[in-house]
Amino acid sequence: MHDHRDQAPKQIRNNKAGLLQRLTELLPGDALLHEAEDLRPYECDGLSAYRKLPMLVALPSTIEQVQAILRLCHELQVPVVARGAGTGLSGGALPHEQGVLLSLAKFNRILELNPQRRTARVQPGVRNLAISQAADPHGLYYAPDPSSQIACTIGGNVAENSGGVHCLKYGLTVHNIQSLKLVTIDGELLQIGGAGLDAPGYDLLALMTGSEGMLGVIVEITVKLLAKPQRAQVLLAAFNNVVKAGAAVGDIISAGIIPAGLEMMDRLAIRAAEDFVHAGYPLDAEAILLCELDGTNEEVSEHILKVREILNQAGATEVRTAKDEAERLTFWKGRKAAFPAVGRLAPDYYCMDGTIPRKRLPEVLAATTELSKQYKLPVANVFHAGDGNLHPLILYDANQPGELERTEEFGGKILELCVEVGGTITGEHGVGMEKINQMCVQFNSLELTQFHAVKAAFDPLGLLNPGKAVPTLHRCAEFGAMHVHHGELPFPELERF
Amino acid sequence: MSEQDQDNRAALLGQVERAKATGTPLCIRGGGSKDFYGRQPVGELLDVSQHQGIVNYEPTELVITARAGTPLRVIDQALTAENQMLPFEPPHFGETATLGGTIACNLSGPRRPYAGAARDFVLGSQVLNGKAEILHFGGEVMKNVAGYDVSRLMCGALGTLGVLLEVSLKVLPRLEHEVSLTFELGLEEALENLHTWGQRPYPITATCYDGDQLRVRLGGEEQAVRAAHKRIGGDALAEGAVFWGKLREQQHGFFGSSKPLWRISLASDAAPLDLEGKWLYEWGGAQRWLASESEPTIIREAMAKAGGHATLFRNGDRTQVFQPLPEGLLAIHRRLKTAFDPQGLFNPGRMYEGL
Ligand SMILES: Cc1cc2nc3c(=O)[nH]c(=O)nc-3n(C[C@H](O)[C@H](O)[C@H](O)COP(=O)(O)OP(=O)(O)OC[C@H]3O[C@@H](n4cnc5c(N)ncnc54)[C@H](O)[C@@H]3O)c2cc1C
Numbered sequence: 001m002h003d004h005r006d007q008a009p010k011q012i013r014n015n016k017a018g019l020l021q022r023l024t025e026l027l028p029g030d031a032l033l034h035e036a037e038d039l040r041p042y043e044c045d046g047l048s049a050y051r052k053l054p055m056l057v058a059l060p061s062t063i064e065q066v067q068a069i070l071r072l073c074h075e076l077q078v079p080v081v082a083r084g085a086g087t088g089l090s091g092g093a094l095p096h097e098q099g100v101l102l103s104l105a106k107f108n109r110i111l112e113l114n115p116q117r118r119t120a121r122v123q124p125g126v127r128n129l130a131i132s133q134a135a136d137p138h139g140l141y142y143a144p145d146p147s148s149q150i151a152c153t154i155g156g157n158v159a160e161n162s163g164g165v166h167c168l169k170y171g172l173t174v175h176n177i178q179s180l181k182l183v184t185i186d187g188e189l190l191q192i193g194g195a196g197l198d199a200p201g202y203d204l205l206a207l208m209t210g211s212e213g214m215l216g217v218i219v220e221i222t223v224k225l226l227a228k229p230q231r232a233q234v235l236l237a238a239f240n241n242v243v244k245a246g247a248a249v250g251d252i253i254s255a256g257i258i259p260a261g262l263e264m265m266d267r268l269a270i271r272a273a274e275d276f277v278h279a280g281y282p283l284d285a286e287a288i289l290l291c292e293l294d295g296t297n298e299e300v301s302e303h304i305l306k307v308r309e310i311l312n313q314a315g316a317t318e319v320r321t322a323k324d325e326a327e328r329l330t331f332w333k334g335r336k337a338a339f340p341a342v343g344r345l346a347p348d349y350y351c352m353d354g355t356i357p358r359k360r361l362p363e364v365l366a367a368t369t370e371l372s373k374q375y376k377l378p379v380a381n382v383f384h385a386g387d388g389n390l391h392p393l394i395l396y397d398a399n400q401p402g403e404l405e406r407t408e409e410f411g412g413k414i415l416e417l418c419v420e421v422g423g424t425i426t427g428e429h430g431v432g433m434e435k436i437n438q439m440c441v442q443f444n445s446l447e448l449t450q451f452h453a454v455k456a457a458f459d460p461l462g463l464l465n466p467g468k469a470v471p472t473l474h475r476c477a478e479f480g481a482m483h484v485h486h487g488e489l490p491f492p493e494l495e496r497f
Numbered sequence: 498m499s500e501q502d503q504d505n506r507a508a509l510l511g512q513v514e515r516a517k518a519t520g521t522p523l524c525i526r527g528g529g530s531k532d533f534y535g536r537q538p539v540g541e542l543l544d545v546s547q548h549q550g551i552v553n554y555e556p557t558e559l560v561i562t563a564r565a566g567t568p569l570r571v572i573d574q575a576l577t578a579e580n581q582m583l584p585f586e587p588p589h590f591g592e593t594a595t596l597g598g599t600i601a602c603n604l605s606g607p608r609r610p611y612a613g614a615a616r617d618f619v620l621g622s623q624v625l626n627g628k629a630e631i632l633h634f635g636g637e638v639m640k641n642v643a644g645y646d647v648s649r650l651m652c653g654a655l656g657t658l659g660v661l662l663e664v665s666l667k668v669l670p671r672l673e674h675e676v677s678l679t680f681e682l683g684l685e686e687a688l689e690n691l692h693t694w695g696q697r698p699y700p701i702t703a704t705c706y707d708g709d710q711l712r713v714r715l716g717g718e719e720q721a722v723r724a725a726h727k728r729i730g731g732d733a734l735a736e737g738a739v740f741w742g743k744l745r746e747q748q749h750g751f752f753g754s755s756k757p758l759w760r761i762s763l764a765s766d767a768a769p770l771d772l773e774g775k776w777l778y779e780w781g782g783a784q785r786w787l788a789s790e791s792e793p794t795i796i797r798e799a800m801a802k803a804g805g806h807a808t809l810f811r812n813g814d815r816t817q818v819f820q821p822l823p824e825g826l827l828a829i830h831r832r833l834k835t836a837f838d839p840q841g842l843f844n845p846g847r848m849y850e851g852l
Contacts, residue, residue: 116692116766139696161642172640174649175617188825195804196762197609197783200820201830201848202658203616206649210642227698250557256580256670296698298720355638357558387639388558427640435643442643446630453836454645457829470644 016055019078023058026068033057042101045086045093049404050433054081054095061106063189063219070217071187073100079466082213084125084156087148089351090432092160092212092468102217104155110134118225119178124155124218131223140225143170147336155218161210163428165261165335168386170226174209181220182208185459212430213465215458229294232260233304234328237316238285242266245287246361248314249385252291255310257303261292262386263335269342269380276341279334282318289385290335339393342380346395350407354418355427358388367417368392375410389427416441431469440476448473499571502550506631506662512543513660514629522845525656527566528593531602535655535847537815545597545660551575552663553637560620560637562665565597572596576668584612584669588745597661603653606745607703607714610780616652623663624651627838637665656844657852658837672702672716676726677737680711684769687711691781692766699725703741706778707751714741751777754788757813759796761785763805770799793817819848
């Protein structure tokens with residue numbers, strides 16, 4: 001099979017001066033960085049355990065410049081890594097040492113906001129929260145709200161298919177965008193999707209969403225906006241047992257209620273968050289659930305009563321309703337700040353992102369606790385409980401020799417467990433560099449080969465974000481993982497090789 | 498479990514292997530209810546309808562997984578029994594409609610703009626590609642970003658990229674309460690109302706304007722539906738469910754015409770198009786049906802100007818059904834086709850000539 005991904009580019013290798021010369025012809029001087037000290041801020045994304053300096057950083061400000069840069073890199077066979085805000089947690093924007101890091105930071109304008117169509121046409125470097133802020137005067141907002149929303153860019157959100165605490169009800173990025181402009185590696189500008197709710201041909205909009213900068217560079221996005229709900233209210237329930245809290249989640253959904261957000265935190269995470277933002281969380285609880293209900297006034301009142309009843313039935317030791325908007329925001333603040341809060345408990349933390357069928361939560365938690373003992377590394381658990389997306393945060397100290405390796409091994413074990421129970425290695429943070437080995441567990445070689453063929457349909461030379469998202473078969477062989485699907489080998493009766 | 502349940506993968510795989518060896522084009526078919534859709538089907542029949550059965554349905558996980566040949570009505574029955582539904586309200590277009598065909602065509606009903614399209618609810622799939630390989634993508638969980646989203650790519654690909662064997666869908670609770678309303682209005686007023694209401698948090702779940710009556714369905718928690726009804730007014734529509742069902746299945750009188758039926762998809766607030774024929778508006782204005790004898794080229798050109806696209810949905814000359822793609826996009830389509838089906842075995846030309 002053809003596989004270019006780990007190959008070093010040919011002609012240009014180490015010819016930084018030559019590349020710089022050519023790029024200078026395309027871009028203004030302040031749009032190019034090449035001195036080590038200027039490159040340093042780009043050496044990693046939110047997964048700081050992995051660092052590399054790019055050969056160059058380019059900061060174009062027009063689509064034509066992006067096209068010219070890509071055309072040149074294509075001609076010279078130079079790798080290109082796109083970067084939004086660099087808040088990614090899987091090393092997706094980790095630079096390539098012999099490549100150009102293409103920052104979309106200057107694409108920071110909201111081009112058009114159309115209240116009647118409920119759309120916003122924005123540049124990829126616009127921050128997630130800025131869209132909702134701009135839409136606010138019209139009573140509209142952009143629904144996906146990653147906890148990083150004050151910093152992360154909409155381009156990065158599309159590339160990762162990011163979620164947020166409200167995606168149980170309102171969906172992920174893929175459900176909330178309408179069209180894209182994309183520049184392919186040979187510099188061509190493509191319009192994907194259209195002004196209507198669908199477009200002719202294959203669903204390239206879905207294919208691009210979550211493609212981690214592997215298929216093209218996104219230079220414009222039209223997002224869908226929603227009418228702001230009349231009212232939102234949050235309930236906080238405390239449990240003396242994590243399993244009970246997990247069961248309560250299923251009970252709410254069985255009752256036919258889809259909360260706007262349904263989040264869970266375990267004891268360690270509760271404590272960390274409470275120390276950090278003083279949200280008033282009950283410190284004696286083993287787990288808390290935050291359940292947000294939104295809609296019309298009448299609907300919310302009705303649902304609060306029902307959910308309160310369900311939570312009590314499920315054995316909650318305490319159920320609180322935020323008394324006003326300020327308290328609602330405080331309840332959420334603890335959850336949204338959970339990562340940095342846990343980050344204060346140890347020199348470093350490592351955030352995992354597996355998703356599982358919700359009913360398997362008890363055994364996955366039990367196994368995680370067991371692994372935590374075995375690896376002698378504490379874990380705090382934060383979940384998007386409504387949709388089974390787990391964020392175990394492993395606490396470690398990178399300065400202790402071997403501790404990062406142990407952490408990575410531990411994290412890998414958690415992800416393999418997620419696959420075994422019928423889940424996935426990544427719910428929203430992407431594969432990037434980080435989970436590349438676990439991809440060998442989730443997918444067999446035929447499936448990986450199919451992914452490579454999709455990649456080659458866009459980028460036959462493998463210049464966009466090389467080495468990320470989809471492992472080579474060679475790498476999987478070295479990793480030595482056995483592909484598992486739902487705990488069994490796939491179709492032994494059909495296996496023909 | 499029903500008597501029809503059967504894992505027919507071995508037979509399907511065998512037929513694709515033989516087709517591959519002999520270079521025989523295959524016409525993938527579920528219940529045949531959408532034979533009318535797309536360009537003329539050609540090739541040896543690959544009958545998926547025997548590959549039936551709900552493999553897994555977990556109401557509390559909001560997920561159903563079924564074999565592609567499972568009749569849509571079997572899925573509807575199973576969901577109804579648990580007070581759940583397919584949120585995209587798919588049209589069946591016949592008793593024989595299967596899950597696989599529904600997803601391959603990505604057809605969605607009146608609730609589409611308010612809840613999402615078929616593709617929005619696809620979580621995972623099992624696909625038989627043109628190299629005679631059975632592959633899994635996605636899964637049964639709500640959030641999954643491992644690997645490219647091949648499952649969604651299959652939606653609306655009309656089988657040209659592979660045979661869907663199994664599909665996992667997100668399902669939702671049925672809405673507690675529904676009310677349908679009707680307003681006698683002219684076109685401009687009707688559209689204006691739709692746009693105003695769309696910007697408010699009203700629980701609208703369907704809209705239709707037939708040139709005379711604007712019909713609106715509200716759905717959700719009972720109090721919320723009542724409150725919205727009070728705000729927007731309108732007369733209660735008797736037999737609302739029957740109306741929306743007929744609309745979805747194109748049994749509404751408008752669809753009785755034998756003229757070419759065009760599906761026009763464009764921005765919801767796009768000005769009414771100056772094209773000869775009879776119009777019916779749905780989806781808040783984003784889906785419009787046109788029964789017209791106009792030259793296809795005239796319709797296509799009007800679309801290109803309006804930033805939308807037109808599909809020749811029924812009747813008329815099937816040589817060109819979908820809006821032609823710009824060259825750059827078409828090239829990507831060809832390369833993707835080759836990536837999944839290098840010999841061009843599956844449904845050749847069903848979507849575009851040469852694809
Ligand atoms: C504290 C914290 C909390 C977080 N919470 C959440 C959460 O709740 N939910 C969630 O989903 N994620 C979360 N994240 C992860 C991260 O914020 C998201 O993945 C986000 O979408 C990344 O956006 P970015 O602009 O920082 O992208 P980057 O990190 O710069 O890039 C991410 C990937 O996208 C590619 N890319 C970026 N821009 C483009 C473009 N224009 N065209 C093509 N490819 C591009 C990059 O090559 C890279 O592969 C969190 C991160 C942190 C640090």
